Amino acid sequence: MPSVISTDVLIVGAGVAGLWLNARLRRQGFSTVLVESASLGGGQTVKSQGIIHGGAKYALHGALTGASEAIADMPRRWREALAGDGELDLSGVRLLSEAHYLWSPGTLAGNLTSFFASKAVRGRVDQVKGEQLPPALQDKRFKGKVYRLAELVVDVPSLVQRLADLAGDGLLAGQIIEPLLEAGVLVGLRVDGREIRAQRIVLSAGAGTAQLLETLNLSRPAMQRRPLHMIIAKGPGLKPLYAHCLGGGTKPRITVTTHPATDGNWVWYMGGDIAESEGVHREPAEQIATAQKEIVQLLPWIDLSTTQWATLRVDRAEPLQTGLTRPDHAFLAEEGRLLVGWPTKLALAPDFADRVIAALQRDGIQPQAHQPLPALPQPPMGVPAWEQLLP
Numbered sequence: 397m398p399s400v401i402s403t404d405v406l407i408v409g410a411g412v413a414g415l416w417l418n419a420r421l422r423r424q425g426f427s428t429v430l431v432e433s434a435s436l437g438g439g440q441t442v443k444s445q446g447i448i449h450g451g452a453k454y455a456l457h458g459a460l461t462g463a464s465e466a467i468a469d470m471p472r473r474w475r476e477a478l479a480g481d482g483e484l485d486l487s488g489v490r491l492l493s494e495a496h497y498l499w500s501p502g503t504l505a506g507n508l509t510s511f512f513a514s515k516a517v518r519g520r521v522d523q524v525k526g527e528q529l530p531p532a533l534q535d536k537r538f539k540g541k542v543y544r545l546a547e548l549v550v551d552v553p554s555l556v557q558r559l560a561d562l563a564g565d566g567l568l569a570g571q572i573i574e575p576l577l578e579a580g581v582l583v584g585l586r587v588d589g590r591e592i593r594a595q596r597i598v599l600s601a602g603a604g605t606a607q608l609l610e611t612l613n614l615s616r617p618a619m620q621r622r623p624l625h626m627i628i629a630k631g632p633g634l635k636p637l638y639a640h641c642l643g644g645g646t647k648p649r650i651t652v653t654t655h656p657a658t659d660g661n662w663v664w665y666m667g668g669d670i671a672e673s674e675g676v677h678r679e680p681a682e683q684i685a686t687a688q689k690e691i692v693q694l695l696p697w698i699d700l701s702t703t704q705w706a707t708l709r710v711d712r713a714e715p716l717q718t719g720l721t722r723p724d725h726a727f728l729a730e731e732g733r734l735l736v737g738w739p740t741k742l743a744l745a746p747d748f749a750d751r752v753i754a755a756l757q758r759d760g761i762q763p764q765a766h767q768p769l770p771a772l773p774q775p776p777m778g779v780p781a782w783e784q785l786l787p
């Protein structure tokens with residue numbers, strides 16, 4: 397018979413939101429248990445591009461305003477954590493790029509007056525030329541303008557590994573989750589038959605949250621899925637590139653990030669407009685052909701002759717939003733002891749943790765004395781898509 401566990405905060409879902417929150421709470425002396433049904437970071441987190449946005453992408457719409465610019469502070473908070481002197485010690489996590497670039501192949505498009513005036517980019521955008529250009533753009537045939545944004549790109553697998561280390565003995569692999577009720581009040585969860593009591597329960601299960609809410613007989617907060625059809629290329633001809641390429645519209649035409657594969661090659665991971673709307677309806681072969689055409693047109697000097705290709709379909713999970721809302725802060729809803737949310741971006745994991753911690757403080761929740769945790773079954777690490785699709 398599995399033991400009964402009591403803890404301060406029980407978290408369900410070990411993507412970046414659950415892992416970051418868990419590490420913050422442990423650092424503040426709370427006892428925690430973090431339940432994961434599949435793999436650590438294996439949902440959206442390791443499928444993300446790892447860009448620590450400061451909001452520049454949204455500023456392109458001229459849509460960031462006043463208080464909603466919470467995202468503008470995220471690069472600083474991550475930078476401090478990565479240097480080992482921030483809210484978490486993430487020293488050792490691999491930084492893939494100190495900057496993300498905004499690249500206009502022709503004349504600049506979009507509402508750039510408000511873009512350059514926005515707090516998210518003010519004083520943080522420099523035009524770069526010549527040898528300062530990202531390696532993949534350094535060719536005499538390159539035409540266009542490139543701006544360096546003060547946005548980092550992190551190696552997500554190494555981030556997840558570090559956050560898992562900071563989780564100590566609190567990780568638990570668990571599939572079947574049921575409510576634990578006392579006099580009709582939720583006091584914890586039963587995970588694979590094991591009772592876990594907690595002062596607060598946090599659902600940060602990404603796309604799995606809707607199903608969990610159903611299990612708990614709740615219909616809110618409502619969630620939406622936003623499908624994406626990402627493109628993956630791997631080969632010796634690819635050089636590092638971390639950039640939003642602007643098209644005619646307000647969304648980047650294509651967003652390229654570059655990741656190390658275990659075989660020593662670079663992987664280009666491509667999203668942006670190409671992976672949304674029409675891209676979602678394309679068959680994989682058609683989606684690959686569209687990306688190849690874009691690269692040949694934009695970067696004709698890149699040698700694609702020995703490049704391997706794949707696509708990845710993945711949904712973003714977010715709170716249900718009206719058409720114009722931008723995900724520029726994390727979302728958290730509360731129902732008794734239960735807190736439910738989505739960071740809406742990897743970059744906003746610190747903001748998600750802030751919101752949970754503020755709710756605990758408001759309710760006077762303090763760390764309590766608990767029995768040490770027994771040895772718990774451990775979830776595996778999530779693996780990047782290219783290691784599975786292009787081994």
Ligand SMILES: Cc1cc2nc3c(=O)[nH]c(=O)nc-3n(C[C@H](O)[C@H](O)[C@H](O)COP(=O)(O)OP(=O)(O)OC[C@H]3O[C@@H](n4cnc5c(N)ncnc54)[C@H](O)[C@@H]3O)c2cc1C
Nearest residue numbers: 409411412413433439440441444445447602604741742743
């Ligand atoms: C293609 C793509 C690119 C992106 N690029 C960026 C980017 O460059 N920068 C950025 O800031 N954001 C980016 N994002 C968004 C970012 O990835 C997500 O906002 C973030 O990773 C969400 O984290 P999460 O912890 O909420 O969810 P997830 O990472 O999805 O984690 C949820 C976890 O909960 C687990 N789970 C589900 N159901 C259960 C259950 N019943 N019991 C236990 N566990 C459960 C899942 O297995 C999963 O591990 C991108 C997203 C996608 C899809």
